[in-house]
Amino acid sequence: MELKDNIVGFHHLSIKAQDFDKTIGFYGNLGFIVVHEWSLPEFNLERCAMLFNASIGYYLEICDKNAAIPTQGRRRIEGEEYVENALLHLCFTVEDAEDARIQALAHGAEDLSAGVFELRLSQGKKDVFVRNSLVYSPNGEVIEFLERVDFS
Template identity: 40%
Template sequence: MTEQLFVGFHHFAMRTPDLQRSITFYEALGFRQVHEWTLPDYGIDRAVMMQAADTKSWIEIFDLKASIPMQGRGAKVGQVIVTGALAHICLTVNDLEKACARIVEVGATHLHGPENLGLGQPEVSVQNAIFEGPAGEVIELLQHVRFPSDLPGSA
């Protein structure tokens, strides 16, 4: 039997022109802010992680200045590249090293990482890597992590 490396959907990430407005909007939909951080090396002045009411998925929100891997290809030759709000999808993995090898084996293109990042206060240590999927989608693989304010029962 093959070891199950990919656990499930973790979060989608988005950029927004009005971070607080987006936070307020998702709070109204039942999400709650569970962590916040800055990463100046990536142009991130403020980012937040918001947990869904079912405690099994999250939304990661950045402002527009965040320099993060994003999809941005035109659909037709000569079409202007437009980057929308969706930045990437993220999958939780049990073993980042093995999952990185597997995703490349099945056709993804390696873009960045693995790397270790310290996010926010209290600091949350995350291990991740970034890939491009077969349709050009940006996929983050994230070693299983819990944020300080996650509710019990979180993935």
């Protein structure tokens, strides 16, 4: 069996949280609920939680900041500017990108886009028009709110 035939779906994205409870609370305000919590002392992982948003069928894994588990890039130093690494952003499909941005800001996010972007993504004869907004979560990851669009 080839790998492409073995992949059956996308399960989760994992985030290392600077403030575990604040990060859980922020994603709770985006509709995610904690469905399982654990610790793994052998990886210096005191707290980890799997969150699920039933309306979109998407999981997020939140680990505490001291976890010694594989990660992208280096660890962000407290108070430091946001650090770039291979994870660019999380993207959620939304009905209204501006409303999603405003709601995220009300729950502790920092503004990144200062409004909605309206972009034309062109490739040859096909143009795709998108409306999106961007915020930094209280933990520092970039979140994109993308209005429904058909890329096919």
